[in-house]
Amino acid sequence: MNDDLDFDLGELAPADSATEETVEMVSIGDLSVLSQHHTAPYGSHSFVLAHDRSVTWGIPGAPQLVAIAVARDLSVSTFTMETSYHATLPFAQNWLVERGCPPERIALVGDEFAKPADDLTVQVEQQIRKSGTRYEVLDTYTSDVDLCETWTLTRDSSAVQTPVRVFHEEWDHEAGTYTMREGAFANVGAAQTWLDDRNGPLPEPPEYSDDNGAVVRARIARIALARSADVAAMQKAIRDAPCTPPPGPVQRPVQGRLL
Template sequence: MMPDIYTVVASHQSPDRTEQFIVAADRSAASAMTGTDRATAVHLRLDPDARTCHLRMDSAVTYAWAGHWLVQRGADPRALAAYRTVPADPYNLGPEEEFNGLLDGGDYVFTRPGDGTTLRIENRIRRSGSRYVLLGRQMAYSYGFSGGEREANWALLLDRHPLATGRRFLLQLETIHLRSATYSIAEGGFPTKQEAEGVLRRIDPRAVAPMPATDPVTGLAPARQPVPPRTAGQAFRPLPPTGPARGR
């Protein structure tokens, strides 16, 4: 791989060492409204008998979707979830220059998941097999529109899970937070593609667009929380006393 263009983020090697699965950041992906994919999946297979190697690559909008492509080809999803640590001084500014965060929204290579919800959604994406059909993806807004605070990309999916009836269209919004060098994923399920696209048109760089919530583990509607049983005192309350009726 070309280190000036691709940086390894996570990897898995087969037990017999003949296959290498790599999730990499594509540093050539410009921070622009073109919807350029920021991640790349690399599958390298060696054939010792023929003394040859086979290389396959695929671009993806996020690390998780790059991992999904590799899992489909035999990679261990647990290994691809073990992201490599970002260098303490990623820009090589030296000890005299202290800087926290990202200089540019396009520096996706230096970001990592920032919360548990994001980790659970990513895990589902990698293991989702043929469940989802990608209908579209693009940049939601660049870091310039948020005053240098964040940058976001969206992916619109068709969910073919049998229990996704009434919520077939899944919208995922991945937001890069420049100050913390992390990213988070928010998603919502919609009954129609038009409703999901309506939310896309209303995305505001200053806040996450409200979306019908999903369970981050299943991607379906959140399970209804059971109503706690009422105690005897709560279940029976005598009516307040009433005074005598007034005559007319």
């Protein structure tokens, strides 16, 4: 994780009033940078994914992850800045990808971040990151006390049946992992009832059991093979590496940020 954030805007002016308002609202001192990408060689664009620490003291349930996109027009010495708040990382990453950021450049890398608990979590996150404008976000909620979870309520423009989708994320702090699941509902009211009552398991999307179910299972199988290959490569690197002193204590990881 890189906490340093400098948009290098000292000699540039906001291109419009919307950018002026955005700059006034962004407090860099409150941001913990999770990932960032700056284009080269001319530095025309910057993409940042960060945790906004100030949100934890604000409205309960508010999204804590902020995606920031900066576009510079060096020919006239101006820039534009956009921000968007999200409850979960893949939706924030999707927003940045839609604005031109290469997906691999905004991925989280490092042992300080929580890891997906299973291959279905990886599949659901990849689905969101690559979804383009498929999902209309209707509401979100983030809980970072007691039960640590987030949910994102969406409308899926590609779904023929049960078009309202809930993406539910739950963290296991002790294990340093998290799960992400997709639930399908006929309407917003049914989804909200489940979120309020939790009277049963999250209903799986119908495509998990119809003809597309084979596609879903095949994707999960490929993810499992890729993760197994990564683990094997890591184990070999450890075996081949020279002996070194063990690392010092690290902070407890959670998905997307450190507590």
